[in-house]
Amino acid sequence: MGDSASVTEILLDLIAIPSVSSASNRAMIDYARQWLTPNRWAIRTFPYADPNGIEKINLVAVPRRFLQHGLPDEASASPAGDSVAKRSQEADVPIVELALVCHTDTVPYPDDWPEAVHPKVMNGRVYGRGACDVKGFLACILAAVADPEVSEQSLAVVLTADEEIGCVGAKRLLGEKRFHARNAVVGEPTQLHPVVAGKGYALGEIVVRGKAAHSAFPQAGRSAILDAATLIDSIRNIGLRAATERHERFDPPFTTVNIGTISGGTAKNVVPAECRFLVEWRPVPGQNERWIADLIGEELARAQGEDPGLQATFQPIRIDAGFETDPQSKLVGELEGLSGNAAMAVAFGTEAPYLKKLGAETVVFGPGDMKTAHSVEENVPVEELERCVEILKGLAYSLAKNDK
Numbered sequence: 284m285g286d287s288a289s290v291t292e293i294l295l296d297l298i299a300i301p302s303v304s305s306a307s308n309r310a311m312i313d314y315a316r317q318w319l320t321p322n323r324w325a326i327r328t329f330p331y332a333d334p335n336g337i338e339k340i341n342l343v344a345v346p347r348r349f350l351q352h353g354l355p356d357e358a359s360a361s362p363a364g365d366s367v368a369k370r371s372q373e374a375d376v377p378i379v380e381l382a383l384v385c386h387t388d389t390v391p392y393p394d395d396w397p398e399a400v401h402p403k404v405m406n407g408r409v410y411g412r413g414a415c416d417v418k419g420f421l422a423c424i425l426a427a428v429a430d431p432e433v434s435e436q437s438l439a440v441v442l443t444a445d446e447e448i449g450c451v452g453a454k455r456l457l458g459e460k461r462f463h464a465r466n467a468v469v470g471e472p473t474q475l476h477p478v479v480a481g482k483g484y485a486l487g488e489i490v491v492r493g494k495a496a497h498s499a500f501p502q503a504g505r506s507a508i509l510d511a512a513t514l515i516d517s518i519r520n521i522g523l524r525a526a527t528e529r530h531e532r533f534d535p536p537f538t539t540v541n542i543g544t545i546s547g548g549t550a551k552n553v554v555p556a557e558c559r560f561l562v563e564w565r566p567v568p569g570q571n572e573r574w575i576a577d578l579i580g581e582e583l584a585r586a587q588g589e590d591p592g593l594q595a596t597f598q599p600i601r602i603d604a605g606f607e608t609d610p611q612s613k614l615v616g617e618l619e620g621l622s623g624n625a626a627m628a629v630a631f632g633t634e635a636p637y638l639k640k641l642g643a644e645t646v647v648f649g650p651g652d653m654k655t656a657h658s659v660e661e662n663v664p665v666e667e668l669e670r671c672v673e674i675l676k677g678l679a680y681s682l683a684k685n686d687k
């Protein structure tokens with residue numbers, strides 16, 4: 284590799300590094316570091332162990348030149364003593380104009396798709412796991428920051444772990460306030476459309492308990508599946524109610540509710556003692572992201588009030604809000620101008636809400652089409668990759684110009 288490598292070559296390298304969320308992302312971080320030349324970039328990594336004890340790493344890189352203006356520079360700290368390391372850990376975080384944010388993990392791929400990590404270029408597109416979600420955007424970042432002029436602007440490269448399993452890395456990084464950005468571009472495949480609004484993502488499990496009995500004597504038991512059916516019908520009504528609260532930026536223009544999995548029962552001739560199912564909802568921004576959870580809780584309480592024998596619990600697993608950015612902001616205007624594409628909204632969840640919480644104007648942006656992501660057809664057009672590199676450079680010059 285070298286400065287002359289094309290964005291496509293970088294992407295082929297990245298896809299060849301397996302990085303499903305269950306494994307460590309260290310190899311991805313190590314690869315990315317090679318493009319952040321040490322004499323130009325100060326790099327901080329924030330490792331943590333996931334619940335399975337696997338090492339995951341978040342990375343924040345800021346141009347060294349920018350850090351010289353009175354900001355801490357961890358890389359210059361001697362690794363000699365704990366005290367030095369501690370001090371640098373606690374030092375004030377840099378505030379940058381523009382953060383380029385990208386996750387490093389991918390969803391799993393099937394065994395019978397060997398090309399998942401042996402990418403190929405075909406008909407002007409790169410195919411492989413992560414091609415568009417979201418190694419394509421990462422390749423664009425790395426190609427852009429290899430440009431010495433880009434590495435003199437007020438920007439940060441932020442790479443996160445565990446996005447596909449709930450934005451775990453981003454939550455950690457932002458919770459610990461490791462950096463501040465006035466504007467952020469979060470990479471996801473949007474076909475180079477600036478995305479200024481996204482739905483959130485929420486999930487909870489309902490467990491219904493009945494009493495097992497021989498099915499010839501159902502009165503001796505209580506069917507958890509029939510109780511679940513009653514609750515599921517109520518949740519269908521909650522979904523219909525949610526559809527009346529409209530947010531016209533989205534398609535469909537409301538919070539959607541889905542029961543994605545259900546399991547229960549042990550045999551055809553046994554009254555089932557347990558049934559559990561997952562309820563997922565995607566809240567539109569501006570609406571309380573807990574609203575559906577609250578409605579389900581109320582419904583459970585009502586049903587149990589009417590039938591004290593009903594035993595069911597509802598456990599939220601994850602509740603992430605959506606996000607919405609002012610379409611009149613400078614970030615959106617610049618990206619619309621550079622890409623030639625109008626701002627839009629998307630229905631999938633991203634890391635954007637966490638950046639929004641930091642106060643950053645946030646746009647989701649990147650090459651490729653999310654419709655191919657998470658499938659064996661995952662791909663990204665080379666032409667979009669190349670345009671994206673130029674757009675990121677243009678954005679760095681216009682938005683993050685370091686005038687100091």
Ligand SMILES: [Zn+2]
Nearest residue numbers: 386416417471
């Ligand atoms: Zn993604």
